[in-house]
Amino acid sequence: MTATVTPYRSTVPAGRAGLTQLIRAEWTKFRTVRGWVIAATAGAVVMVALGLLIANGNDSTVQTSPDSPAVPGHPYIPTGPGGEAVNDSFYLVHQTLDGDGSITTRVSALTARRQARGTDGSIASVPADSLPTWAKAGLIIKANTGQGSVYAAIMVTAGHGVRMQYNYIHDIAGPTGTVSIASPRWLRLVRTGQTIDGYASLNGSSWTRVGTVRLPGLPRSVPAGMFAATPSQSAVLAQGLASSSVGSGAVVATATLDKPDLEGAWSTPGWTGTAIHSATDNTAGSGFQQTDTMYTVTGSGDIGPYVDTGGTPGQLLTGGFAALIVLTVLGVVFVTTEYRRGLIRTSLLLSPRRGRVLAAKAVVLGAVAFVTALLAAAITVPVGEHLEAAKGSFVEPISALTEARVIVGTAALLAVAAVLALAVGTMLRRGAAAVAVVIVLVALPNLLGIAGVLPTGASQWVLRLMPAAALAVQQTVPAYAQVDQTYSPMHGFYPLSPWVGFAVLCVWTALALAAAGYLLRRRDA
Numbered sequence: 230m231t232a233t234v235t236p237y238r239s240t241v242p243a244g245r246a247g248l249t250q251l252i253r254a255e256w257t258k259f260r261t262v263r264g265w266v267i268a269a270t271a272g273a274v275v276m277v278a279l280g281l282l283i284a285n286g287n288d289s290t291v292q293t294s295p296d297s298p299a300v301p302g303h304p305y306i307p308t309g310p311g312g313e314a315v316n317d318s319f320y321l322v323h324q325t326l327d328g329d330g331s332i333t334t335r336v337s338a339l340t341a342r343r344q345a346r347g348t349d350g351s352i353a354s355v356p357a358d359s360l361p362t363w364a365k366a367g368l369i370i371k372a373n374t375g376q377g378s379v380y381a382a383i384m385v386t387a388g389h390g391v392r393m394q395y396n397y398i399h400d401i402a403g404p405t406g407t408v409s410i411a412s413p414r415w416l417r418l419v420r421t422g423q424t425i426d427g428y429a430s431l432n433g434s435s436w437t438r439v440g441t442v443r444l445p446g447l448p449r450s451v452p453a454g455m456f457a458a459t460p461s462q463s464a465v466l467a468q469g470l471a472s473s474s475v476g477s478g479a480v481v482a483t484a485t486l487d488k489p490d491l492e493g494a495w496s497t498p499g500w501t502g503t504a505i506h507s508a509t510d511n512t513a514g515s516g517f518q519q520t521d522t523m524y525t526v527t528g529s530g531d532i533g534p535y536v537d538t539g540g541t542p543g544q545l546l547t548g549g550f551a552a553l554i555v556l557t558v559l560g561v562v563f564v565t566t567e568y569r570r571g572l573i574r575t576s577l578l579l580s581p582r583r584g585r586v587l588a589a590k591a592v593v594l595g596a597v598a599f600v601t602a603l604l605a606a607a608i609t610v611p612v613g614e615h616l617e618a619a620k621g622s623f624v625e626p627i628s629a630l631t632e633a634r635v636i637v638g639t640a641a642l643l644a645v646a647a648v649l650a651l652a653v654g655t656m657l658r659r660g661a662a663a664v665a666v667v668i669v670l671v672a673l674p675n676l677l678g679i680a681g682v683l684p685t686g687a688s689q690w691v692l693r694l695m696p697a698a699a700l701a702v703q704q705t706v707p708a709y710a711q712v713d714q715t716y717s718p719m720h721g722f723y724p725l726s727p728w729v730g731f732a733v734l735c736v737w738t739a740l741a742l743a744a745a746g747y748l749l750r751r752r753d754a
Contacts, residue, residue, distance in 0.1 A: 251588075252593060269559060275548055284613035315534060316535050317397070320502065320515040322454045329422065332417070333416070334455065339483070341482050362387050368453075381444060404431065415429065420493075458530050459481065459529060483525055484527075515529060537623065552643055560649070560667075563594055598640075603637065606639045641702070
């Protein structure tokens with residue numbers, strides 16, 4: 230007769246290592262390894278130190294007139310209605326429009342000359358090889374003649390056809406083509422309260438509405454009339470066998486317009502010319518001439534966004550690259566140390582679900598990286614901006630929300646990159662190889678773009694598809710279609726919007742974690 234043996238069942242509940250317990254265990258492991266704590270702290274310190282070094286080294290000088298000595302400071306940059314930095318320098322020929330009304334003219338020519346100062350102090354007017362494509366002339370209604378005030382303008386341009394632009398950052402495309410005596414353009418602005426309509430015509434009888442805009446706060450009495458503007462370029466004034474005279478100066482645009490047809494209450498008799506400019510702008514050669522039926526208006530400068538990546542939070546956070554390398558190494562060794570010492574099996578014994586172990590490591594590492602990077606960025610940006618402002622350097626005017634996005638986004642970027650390093654380290658189990666892979670994915674594409682190694686098109690695609698796209702969270706100056714600028718990483722511009730770029734890094738990290746979790750379950754007993 231065979232006896233039945235009842236299996237032993239312990240009365241003590243089975244131990245379970247849930248995610249919370251695993252996180253606590255991984256945090257205890259992290260904080261007890263002095264080298265890891267020092268590495269996280271060092272990354273933050275390096276980030277702050279480099280940022281403040283950059284802020285302290287951003288020296289600039291300015292001349293208040295062509296003959297005055299250079300003094301520390303930065304040229305005056307006006308701000309527009311939205312608080313953004315803008316260019317507002319041009320020549321205006323105006324009367325006062327009191328209430329509703331309209332102004333119409335025909336533009337039959339847009340040409341250029343260059344007013345330049347040579348190294349010997351001489352000033353000359355020389356023919357310009359070509360007009361900048363955004364040289365412009367036309368009609369404008371402006372709240373006042375102060376820089377940064379609201380406005381709406383309809384214009385011809387040298388290379389982009391007719392445009393309607395308003396409040397510096399807004400641009401509406403109209404009919405294409407360049408203006409000439411054989412192919413003139415008729416332009417019209419109509420004011421109704423705070424609404425401005427812009428029209429263009431090829432023949433003066435059939436009109437196309439280019440755009441309608443509202444200018445809140447537009448006073449009843451405003452200056453309105455004709456204008457001309459164009460960006461500045463450098464010029465060679467004279468060149469001999471042994472020497473040349475090279476200077477920088479304003480390219481002045483000269484527009485030929487018919488005498489405007491006015492409707493409504495225009496209270497100022499005759500036309501007045503005013504150079505809208507700051508003390509540091511070069512307005513040599515600007516002015517206007519009139520006959521019974523024609524006006525020629527000559528002006529330099531520009532009306533539009535001020536695009537300059539100097540003085541931005543992204544520039545101050547350049548030290549984030551050093552922090553990225555430190556946190557990448559930390560993320561890799563956080564897991565490869567256990568492989569090297571044979572401790573990974575001990576960690577896996579704590580949980581039957583091995584993916585939880587990897588998740589706990591990711592939570593601890595990501596939290597440590599985020600907190601340390603957040604503290605570093607929150608110190609670097611405001612202190613750096615204060616140092617720059619105290620020295621008279623340019624500080625990009627941005628909203629508190631945008632600055633917070635840059636600070637928090639940079640911390641999130643470094644945290645997710647550290648978790649990516651953890652996942653790659655889990656897959657490769659080799660520290661040096663894992664670090665190299667993450668650097669190639671996150672940092673190298675941007676460095677190649679800055680160095681100009683890749684063609685612009687290739688660089689743009691790489692920064693759309695690779696984890697380096699996340700660096701877009703640091704961009705604060707938009708890319709404007711109406712400003713000729715090289716929009717590349719070298720100048721602080723990225724092809725994706727900030728959070729879309731960050732999402733690319735998150736997708737890469739999620740896929741890497743999934744692959745690492747799969748391999749962790751398959752390879753290690």
